[in-house]
Amino acid sequence: MKTKILMALLLWLCAGAVATAQTAAADSLPVRIDRLVANKLPQGSNVGICVYDLTTNKYIYQYQADKLSRPASTMKLLTAITALDHEGGDEPFRTEVWCKGRIEGDTLRGDLYVVGGFDPEFDEAALDTLVAYVARSRFSVIAGKVYGDVSMKDSLYWGSGWVWDDNPYSFQPYLSPLMLCKGVVSLTARPGQKGEAAEITTSPASTYYRVVNRTVSRTPSAGRFRLTRNWLEEGNDLLVSGNVASAQGGKVNVRGSERFFMHTFVERLRASGVECDSCYGFSEFSRDSTSRCLIRYETPVINVAEQLMKKSDNLNAEAMLCRLGMQATGKKHVSADDGLSAIRMLIKKLGFDPDDYNLADGCGLSNYDYLSPQLLVGFLKYAYSRTGLFQKLYKILPVGGMDGTLKNRMKKGTLSYRNVHAKTGSYTGINSLAGYLKTSEGHWVAFAIMNQNVMSGRQARAFQDAVCDEIIR
Structure with a gap:
């Protein structure tokens, strides 16, 4: 009799364990995200998803993770991670004013040069700082010419694949x-x-x-x-x-950013009492024994990177890409492709084949950019593995429900509120989200969600937010 009771008890316990396991499997993360893909994905659209547990070092969900998609502004993650990680990545952006020639009395018998370093945060206050410093110099008359030096970058003023009617x-x-x-x-x-x-x-x-x-x-x-x-x-x-x-x-x-800069600079220089020809020119500056730097205006790179991430600033991304090109090649004159080559080198270092993807610009405006969720997660994993780099990146990413391009989503009361630090990316038909979050168990997770062919950005964002909530749960 006792044997029968023990057997019955064991069978009951086993049945309970099986039922519990089946319930757990039915409510596992893959099942829950699969359910979202089946029921919440906007009609007619497609998606690629990659989720990696950084704490346990394993993928915990993949759906078309190697599918090539247009990244939109999530392309900025590749640019920023590569640039901030590169040797010299902490160097500030610089704009310099040099004089070249002899100073006789109150007259510069020579030329004045403004040397551009592609500072995307250079504003009106910065321009007035340059003007004021020149106005306080030993000369008040420029007998030569005022030049702008824009030789750092080639003359292509838009990125490859940018839309002309933007x-x-x-x-x-x-x-x-x-x-x-x-x-x-x-x-x-x-x-x-x-x-x-x-x-x-x-x-x-x-x-x-x-x-x-x-x-x-x-x-x-x-x-x-x-x-x-x-x-x-x-x-x-x-x-x-x-x-x-x-x-x-x-x-x-305005058309002609370099002419806009120089025209306004000379105009304000003359208004400050410096006599100079109102007709400026463009020429590459070369130092000689008569050259002297009057002022060097600097913008910390983290200021540029923060605007790039929080506000998804395209100009800042292209500026960082070109500066990366200079640092990676050691060349004085660069193009966007010099920076893209540095990103391709990091892609290869991470174990991916650069030929499997297409990189056309640094900001994601181009219709020629093609990445995969798996590649985005690969870059996020790399950044996480380098403490200094991760600390910089995590701090400047938009925070769910709090700031940047995530300020108006992942509202208070949701699991993603203040928990998701991620880069958004969107234009017509494209909506992406990639970054970091922390699960309810305290695990760090890197993820990428790339919605394609989706005409409702609102629906795509709701889908992405729901996926993030499920990962956290």
């Missing part, structure tokens, strides 16, 4: 080693009396561009407010039109 949007500036306010003009229109033109203010102020004011105050029939530029004519007329019932603002790029 001009004149501010997110696609004309690239140059001399950038002022990101090559963008900010404009504000304030209404006057009904039927009158609105009051227009711009920053930075410069005669390089012209404002064409076609606005009408407090007149709905004038149509919606609009700011553009005569970009099809390759001009710099800022065209403002429509109804202005309250303060309206906008940003537009």
Whole structure:
């Protein structure tokens, strides 16, 4: 009798264990994400997902992880990780002013050079700092010429595969080693009396561009407010039109970033009392015995990288890519491909074949970029393995529900709130998310989710947020 009871008890315990195992398997992470793919993926779209547990060093979920996709701005992860990890990655961005020639009395018998180092955060205050320093120098007359040195980079002002009709949007500036306010003009229109033109203010102020004011105050029939530029004519007329019932603002790029910089620099130099020819030129600076550096303006690289990640700034990514090219090759004159070659070298170092992917720019604007979720996770794994690099990267990534491009998603009350540190990437048909999170068990995880052919960004973001919640759970 006792034997029968023991046998029954053992059978009952085994059945319970099997049921528990089956329940656990049915509720495992792969099953839960598979369920999201089946039920929450936007109709007609596709996705690649790769999830890696950094604590246990193993993949915990993969779905089309090697599928090639357009990364959009998650391409910035490759650029930033490679650039910050490279020797000299902590060096600041520099813009220098040199004089070359003899100073006789209050006159420089020679030329003044502004040497561009592709500082994407160089703003109006920085320009005024240069002007003020030159104005306090030993000379107040420049008998020679004022030159801009933009020889650091080739003359291609857009990246390969960038869309021509994104001009004149501010997110696609004309690239140059001399950038002022990101090559963008900010404009504000304030209404006057009904039927009158609105009051227009711009920053930075410069005669390089012209404002064409076609606005009408407090007149709905004038149509919606609009700011553009005569970009099809390759001009710099800022065209403002429509109804202005309250303060309206906008940003537009200007054609010829290097000329915008130099024109405004010389204009303000003359306004500060320095006599010089209003016609500037461009020439490569070379040192000799008469050369002297007047001022060196520096921007910490972490400031550039933070704007790149938090705000997904395309200009900052391209600037870091070109600087990476200089550091990797040792060349004085570089192109975007010099930086991309350095990224390809790291791809190979991580055990991937660079020929399996296509890299066209540093920011992800290009339609020619093709990566995989597995490659993105490979870069995130590498950054995590290098403590100093990870600390920098983790700090500058957008935080779910808190800041940057994740500020308005992963709201308070969700598992992902303040837990996900990740880079977003989106344009028409593309929506990606890649970064780090911590599970409820305290495990560090690297992940990449690449939604393709998705016309609803809202649905793609909801899907990605749900995947992150499941990983954390």
